[in-house]
Amino acid sequence: MTKKTEQKNTSVPRPPVVAVMGHIDHGKTTLLDYIRKSNVTDKEAGGITQHVSAYEVFHKTPEGLTKPITFIDTPGHEAFAAIRSRGASVADIAILVVSGEDGVKPQTLEALKFIKESKLPFIIAVTKMDKPSANIERAKQSLLENEIYVEGYGGEVPCLPVSAKTGSGINELLDMVLLVAEVGEISANENLPAEGVVLEVSRSKERGISAVLIIRNGTLSRGMTVVSGKSISPLRMIENFAGKKIDVCLPGTPVTIIGWDSAPKTGDMFHSFYSKKDAEEFLENPEKNIKKIVVIKKSIAEERVVIPLVVKTDVSGTLEAIEHEMAKLATDKIIPRIIQSGTGDINESDLKILSGNPDALIFGFNVKIDNAARNLAERDGVKIELFTIIYKLIERMQEVIATRTPKLEVVETRGKAKIIRLFSVVKDKQIIGGKVIEGSIGLGDEFKIIRRGAEVGSGRIRELQQQKVKTSEVLKDKEFGAMAEAKIEIAPGDVLETFIIVQK
Numbered sequence: 001m002t003k004k005t006e007q008k009n010t011s012v013p014r015p016p017v018v019a020v021m022g023h024i025d026h027g028k029t030t031l032l033d034y035i036r037k038s039n040v041t042d043k044e045a046g047g048i049t050q051h052v053s054a055y056e057v058f059h060k061t062p063e064g065l066t067k068p069i070t071f072i073d074t075p076g077h078e079a080f081a082a083i084r085s086r087g088a089s090v091a092d093i094a095i096l097v098v099s100g101e102d103g104v105k106p107q108t109l110e111a112l113k114f115i116k117e118s119k120l121p122f123i124i125a126v127t128k129m130d131k132p133s134a135n136i137e138r139a140k141q142s143l144l145e146n147e148i149y150v151e152g153y154g155g156e157v158p159c160l161p162v163s164a165k166t167g168s169g170i171n172e173l174l175d176m177v178l179l180v181a182e183v184g185e186i187s188a189n190e191n192l193p194a195e196g197v198v199l200e201v202s203r204s205k206e207r208g209i210s211a212v213l214i215i216r217n218g219t220l221s222r223g224m225t226v227v228s229g230k231s232i233s234p235l236r237m238i239e240n241f242a243g244k245k246i247d248v249c250l251p252g253t254p255v256t257i258i259g260w261d262s263a264p265k266t267g268d269m270f271h272s273f274y275s276k277k278d279a280e281e282f283l284e285n286p287e288k289n290i291k292k293i294v295v296i297k298k299s300i301a302e303e304r305v306v307i308p309l310v311v312k313t314d315v316s317g318t319l320e321a322i323e324h325e326m327a328k329l330a331t332d333k334i335i336p337r338i339i340q341s342g343t344g345d346i347n348e349s350d351l352k353i354l355s356g357n358p359d360a361l362i363f364g365f366n367v368k369i370d371n372a373a374r375n376l377a378e379r380d381g382v383k384i385e386l387f388t389i390i391y392k393l394i395e396r397m398q399e400v401i402a403t404r405t406p407k408l409e410v411v412e413t414r415g416k417a418k419i420i421r422l423f424s425v426v427k428d429k430q431i432i433g434g435k436v437i438e439g440s441i442g443l444g445d446e447f448k449i450i451r452r453g454a455e456v457g458s459g460r461i462r463e464l465q466q467q468k469v470k471t472s473e474v475l476k477d478k479e480f481g482a483m484a485e486a487k488i489e490i491a492p493g494d495v496l497e498t499f500i501i502v503q504k
Helices: 028-036 078-090 106-117 136-145 170-183 276-284 286-303 316-328 348-352 371-380 390-404
Strands: 017-022 053-060 066-073 093-099 122-127 159-161 195-204 208-217 225-228 231-234 254-258 269-273 305-313 334-343 361-365 383-387 409-426 429-442 446-451 454-466 473-475 479-486 495-503
Touching: 017 028, 017 106, 028 053, 028 066, 028 093, 028 122, 028 170, 053 170, 053 254, 066 170, 066 348, 078 195, 093 106, 093 136, 093 170, 122 136, 122 170, 136 159, 159 170, 225 276, 231 276, 269 276, 305 316, 305 390, 316 334, 316 361, 316 390, 334 390, 348 371, 361 390, 371 383, 383 390, 409 479, 429 454, 429 495, 454 473
Parallel strands: 017 066, 017 093, 093 122, 122 159, 305 334, 305 361, 361 383
Antiparallel strands: 053 066, 195 208, 195 269, 208 254, 225 231, 225 269, 409 429, 409 495, 429 473, 429 479, 446 454, 446 495, 454 479
16 A cells, blocks of 8 residues: 655745836936946937836855845836836836935825835935035934834835945845845745746847746746736747747746737736647637636646756757756656756856855866856856766766656555564553565554554554564564554554655
């Protein structure tokens, strides 16, 4: 007889999605520009953001870990109030930007209303602290006058002074974002098909309809199909926030999907499917099929373990061969998933995409590891392995899969013994005599007490003798004496069914 135990659905921490909000010209885009080390402000008309954009940054914590954060830059104009509202709803955390010169303004309060309605934890960043007229205490007083209670002023909202010009306070702000994320236990299940929110939609002659998505849960990969509202897109091309083509995108990150049959609506949810047929069925009747999706996702989450991989090779032909072999190694319990691949030496960006995940692996074929990548790998505990023979690389992956494949606990019956006599009972300890009628019984075995065909209790064999000699095992048709530990008193005629738990 065997019994399989149920596997558990597991979630892991994911990058927080942060909406940066506030009054016009209070320095939201300049702040983000400093954080991501690129010049967006000069590309926008008048230095004011004209569209919602999402960016992923990597912040080095005081502990030396590199962690990703996704930022949403939401417009400050009144005309974009609806878009800003969607920005708050898609985020996990908000940064409310307040100028150290001007204090609270009408759109500051409007942004705060969106934040509170969305029940978002938020941090206040008092900007422009490099300006002579900026004053942090005056800004806090302005917040207090508008019933925004920060730390030190009767409330618990973190309030940090920053300067996007000098960089002062930026690291502390990002540390606070990660702390709020940790306290909020922001997590996702990477084993599920991705779902999330459509953040931005655009159309061009060259690319057709494209949409920026924020993945809230699950994983998106090439070959899947995405549905949002009445729109559908087979995933032939995926781009990260920097416009780089990728094969896989994990939870908490922004991604651009190209090739929609019609434009999805900004702010709508999206769902993804492993087959186009399932996506089309959902499209026909989303209300009916949403429960089916939940069941499918639960099943996938229970059955599959993902091994995150980065693969770098010397030439593209070798890379294609390795990707092909890796796909063949997937089973119904575990899947090696290539998060990033390419040609050339293993570098720091290859490490950063893994977010310090100790379960991740980096395989290199006929390539080297640069010093920055080596140092980051040692600090984050990510294993890098180099190969010069393809089959050795594949064999290594097979070993990893064998080691990490979830083991099922299986209860196996070892033997049965019929009780002939009960000699004595002292609390839970009982001296019994019996005969093995099936299999064998062993010292230390757990057992079930079967009485008239029903299980009435359980216990363990603490001492075992055969012909008054201590033994570790008694075989079928042999009589024995034993000291058994059980809360239920064992009676003559009972059957003790011994069992062991093994992993398979």
